[in-house]
Structure formats: C-alpha cells, structure tokens
Amino acid sequence: xxxxxxIVEKCKDGDMDAFERLFMQFSDKAYRTAFxxxxxxxxxxxxxxEAFIKCFNRIHQLKDPDAFQTWLYRTLVRTCWDLVKKEKKxxxxxxxxxxxxxxxxxxxxxxxxxIIRKSMGKLKPSHRTALVLYYFNGLTTxxxxxxxGCSTAGAKTRLHRARKKLAYLLKNEGVNPYSEELGENxxxxxxxxxx
Numbered sequence: 001x002x003x004x005x006x007i008v009e010k011c012k013d014g015d016m017d018a019f020e021r022l023f024m025q026f027s028d029k030a031y032r033t034a035f036x037x038x039x040x041x042x043x044x045x046x047x048x049x050e051a052f053i054k055c056f057n058r059i060h061q062l063k064d065p066d067a068f069q070t071w072l073y074r075t076l077v078r079t080c081w082d083l084v085k086k087e088k089k090x091x092x093x094x095x096x097x098x099x100x101x102x103x104x105x106x107x108x109x110x111x112x113x114x115i116i117r118k119s120m121g122k123l124k125p126s127h128r129t130a131l132v133l134y135y136f137n138g139l140t141t142x143x144x145x146x147x148x149g150c151s152t153a154g155a156k157t158r159l160h161r162a163r164k165k166l167a168y169l170l171k172n173e174g175v176n177p178y179s180e181e182l183g184e185n186x187x188x189x190x191x192x193x194x195x
Contacts, residue, residue, distance in 0.1 A: 004025075005065035005066045007022055008065035012065075026072060027048060029137070030052075030072065030076055031045065031048050033073070033077075036132040037125060038080050038083060044080075047080045050079050051072065051075045054079065055072055055075055070146045074148075077147055077148065119169040123165055123169075126158060126162075127158065130144065130148075130159045130162045131162050
C-alpha cells in the first residue's frame with residue numbers, strides 16, 4: 001500500500017490531519033486544473049474547495065484507496081462543469097491585461113501564449129477538460145475515462161475532437177497546429193470536423 005492509500009485509509013477512520021495532508025498534496029494541481037477548465041481564479045478556488053469538501057464527505061465510499069487521485073479529479077471536473085453551467089455561459093477571462101496569481105503564473109503553454117489561450121477559451125468545457133487532463137495532468141486515456149465517466153474509447157474520441165477543434169481555431173489565427181506542444185498529429189487537412 002503506497003503513502004496515498006495509507007493516508008486515505010486514515011481519512012476513512014476520521015483522521016482530519018490525514019485529510020489535510022491529502023489537501024496539501026493535491027490542492028495546487030487541483031487548482032491549476034480547475035483554473036484551466038473554468039478560466040476564472042475565484043470560481044476555480046471555489047471549485048477546488050467544493051470538490052475537496054465532497055471528497056471528505058464521501059471518503060468512506062471510496063473502495064480503492066489507490067484510486068484517490070482519479071476520484072478527486074472526477075469530482076473536481078464535475079464540480080467545475082456545474083459551476084460553469086450556473087453561469088449559463090463560458091466563464092471568460094478579462095481579455096485586457098491579464099493578471100493571474102503566482103499559483104497559475106507557471107502554468108504551461110495554454111496560458112503563456114496569447115493565441116492558444118484565446119483559442120482554448122473558445123472550446124466548450126468538455127473539450128477544454130480533455131486537453132487539460134491529458135496535457136497538463138498527464139493522465140492516460142484510461143485514467144481520463146475514469147475521471148470523465150466514459151469508456152476509454154469515449155475519452156479518446158473526446159480528446160481527438162478537442163484536438164481537431166483547437167487545430168481549426170489555431171489555423172484560423174495563423175498558428176501551426178502541428179507544434180510539439182499539441183502532441184500527436186490529429187489535424188489532417190480537409191478532415192476537420194468542428195461541431
């Protein structure tokens with residue numbers, strides 16, 4: 001049993017210090033994930049807090065302690081989507097001079113390049129989530145399927161469509177979608193479906 005599984009078992013026994021250790025270990029990456037999905041600092045903070053509260057209240061339902069990270073991301077992603085739905089539109093970033101806290105200032109290429117950031121913002125949350133889980137969090141498509149609550153084939157399809165949509169948006173902005181940051185070449189000319 002690894003360290004996380006041991007801590008989860010202690011949480012199941014009601015150890016608040018153990019849950020605080022889980023929070024300290026996963027909160028920064030969870031915040032960055034929420035921020036990349038929601039694109040609003042305050043709402044991302046709310047999503048992380050809400051997700052951790054849900055996890056704490058349901059920790060006894062987690063059958064496999066080794067699956068805590070996947071379980072947390074599934075809860076976080078659904079919480080983010082619920083908060084976006086409450087807004088009844090995509091939550092925009094201020095398109096002027098962007099001021100982000102130090103917590104997200106080191107986030108990868110999606111925030112450092114203006115055109116990619118804007119293009120990511122145009123994606124629907126489910127596509128943005130697929131890209132964030134795969135590229136930022138480094139999840140496999142199998143792990144993504146567990147987070148998203150779909151089959152592995154469904155996760156691959158969602159990732160494929162997200163790549164195609166992002167490639168289409170980048171091409172319209174004059175950016176080469178074949179760059180290494182975007183991963184494998186799924187952007188074949190004339191085969192772009194942008195539903």
